[in-house]
Amino acid sequence: MTPTAHIRHALPGRLRIGVPAMRGDRGYFDWVADGLRSEGTLHVTVNPHTAGILIDGLREPVDRLRDAARRNRWFDLQPDAVAGGVAEPQATPSASPLLDQRTVAASAMLTLAVFQA
Numbered sequence: 001m002t003p004t005a006h007i008r009h010a011l012p013g014r015l016r017i018g019v020p021a022m023r024g025d026r027g028y029f030d031w032v033a034d035g036l037r038s039e040g041t042l043h044v045t046v047n048p049h050t051a052g053i054l055i056d057g058l059r060e061p062v063d064r065l066r067d068a069a070r071r072n073r074w075f076d077l078q079p080d081a082v083a084g085g086v087a088e089p090q091a092t093p094s095a096s097p098l099l100d101q102r103t104v105a106a107s108a109m110l111t112l113a114v115f116q117a
Contacts, residue, residue: 005075007062008052015055015062019075023051032074039068 009016022028029046032053036044043056058065066077 002070002073002076005053005069005077007077010062013056013058015058015065017053017055017075017077018051019053020051022048022075024048029053035072035074036068039072041065 003019003021005017005019007015008018019028019032026048029048033044033046036053036055040060041055041058045054045056046052047054055065062077066079069075069077
């Protein structure tokens with residue numbers, strides 16, 4: 001039976017997948033990592049203790065990864081099963097569009113300029 005997997009965290013080009021049913025199974029995670037590399041995923045890190053698979057430099061859409069994983073019986077990546085992350089890797093907006101890093105930096109510089117004057 002193919003274990004169920006979910007996306008724990010996703011950023012553009014970076015995906016962290018959890019396969020909780022296989023926690024602690026070093027052989028399984030090595031097998032999946034080798035398979036992902038053979039499919040063209042170059043940067044794969046696995047951690048059997050956390051049941052995690054980290055794919056860095058993901059160039060293909062998640063649907064292709066999902067299809068390859070299902071076809072090879074590595075895991076069944078649920079389309080909307082998310083634990084502590086976003087559903088699919090997309091450009092992630094800042095927590096508040098009014099308070100991004102540039103706004104904070106500009107506000108800090110303006111405040112310092114006022115106090116200097």
